[in-house]
Amino acid sequence: MNSKITRALQVFVKTVDAGNMSHAAAQLNMTASAVSQQITKLEQDIDLSLFNRNTRKLTLTEAGEIYYASAQQLEQLQHTPSGRLKIVAPIGFGGGLLSQPIKQLTERFPKVELQLTLTDEPFDIIAAGVDLAICIGPLHDSTLIARHLADWQLIPCVSSAHPLAQTDSENPQALTAHTLIGHVNSKRLALALTHEHSRESCSLDEPKLMVNNMQTVIQLTLDGIGYGMLPEPEVRHLLAAGRLKRLCPQWHLPHYSVYAVTPHRDAVAAKTRAAIDSLRSWFEQVSANPDLCVGEN
Numbered sequence: 001m002n003s004k005i006t007r008a009l010q011v012f013v014k015t016v017d018a019g020n021m022s023h024a025a026a027q028l029n030m031t032a033s034a035v036s037q038q039i040t041k042l043e044q045d046i047d048l049s050l051f052n053r054n055t056r057k058l059t060l061t062e063a064g065e066i067y068y069a070s071a072q073q074l075e076q077l078q079h080t081p082s083g084r085l086k087i088v089a090p091i092g093f094g095g096g097l098l099s100q101p102i103k104q105l106t107e108r109f110p111k112v113e114l115q116l117t118l119t120d121e122p123f124d125i126i127a128a129g130v131d132l133a134i135c136i137g138p139l140h141d142s143t144l145i146a147r148h149l150a151d152w153q154l155i156p157c158v159s160s161a162h163p164l165a166q167t168d169s170e171n172p173q174a175l176t177a178h179t180l181i182g183h184v185n186s187k188r189l190a191l192a193l194t195h196e197h198s199r200e201s202c203s204l205d206e207p208k209l210m211v212n213n214m215q216t217v218i219q220l221t222l223d224g225i226g227y228g229m230l231p232e233p234e235v236r237h238l239l240a241a242g243r244l245k246r247l248c249p250q251w252h253l254p255h256y257s258v259y260a261v262t263p264h265r266d267a268v269a270a271k272t273r274a275a276i277d278s279l280r281s282w283f284e285q286v287s288a289n290p291d292l293c294v295g296e297n
Helices: 003-018 021-028 032-046 062-079 091-095 099-108 184-188 214-222 232-240 270-288
Strands: 051-053 058-060 083-089 112-118 132-136 144-152 154-159 180-183 192-195 201-203 209-211 227-231 244-246 256-263
Touching: 003 021, 003 032, 003 058, 003 062, 021 032, 058 062, 083 091, 083 270, 091 112, 091 214, 091 232, 099 112, 099 270, 132 270, 144 270, 154 214, 154 232, 180 184, 180 214, 209 214, 214 227, 214 232, 227 232, 232 244, 256 270
Parallel strands: 083 112, 083 132, 180 209, 180 227
Antiparallel strands: 051 058, 132 256, 144 256, 154 227, 154 244, 192 201
């Protein structure tokens, strides 16, 4: 919201609460004349009188009562996390990555109602009326605001029962004879492994099987169809349980970045800011502690 309008609304609400402009001016550290000018300008902008004025007391007009109720709701949205919060995230994040931040939000802010949609398909944030989207970067849409949350890795993995798990898993060349299962969005990432010490690079073959859902990529890998480049935080529990084996542990793909994306606005509602803070805090813990398993057991 425009900062001048926000200030005028604050002055209006404070004047109603204080009962007169002089008391409101003292609380706002303004002159009574400045308060009067703010309210007069607000009335001119909406072409309605907000107060019935007399020498003793200010009372609200019918329009003023409606405007006061609306202004209180707007102020609450700006400063107190409340109302419906629409979040969209990749399907893989539903496997446990969002459980902790959602729990924190619902416990700390009981007036927030969450609506979570999980999809790996492209969507229009603005047309869908989404407050916050968790997206994999890089992002290029200038009409959106992207706030960085984390940098994670895609790692080559295979089912522990797959023949690859029994071979020399240090050599990327051993992968070429087997089916690579890819996610359609991974086309944006260079499929080339780099050795962490020698910096030698090894390009991978194009995926023989493309899937539009990362949870399905993980499941097909578990089922022994081939090997996959899987999001490390989403498969930690499977690696720890021995169901998956990491291939070529000395070789790495470029990291992928996770962003909190909001429509381009001058101000973000308190509920959205609280969600971003919760997500960033949790994702930082996930990044800092590689032993922290966040998926299903």
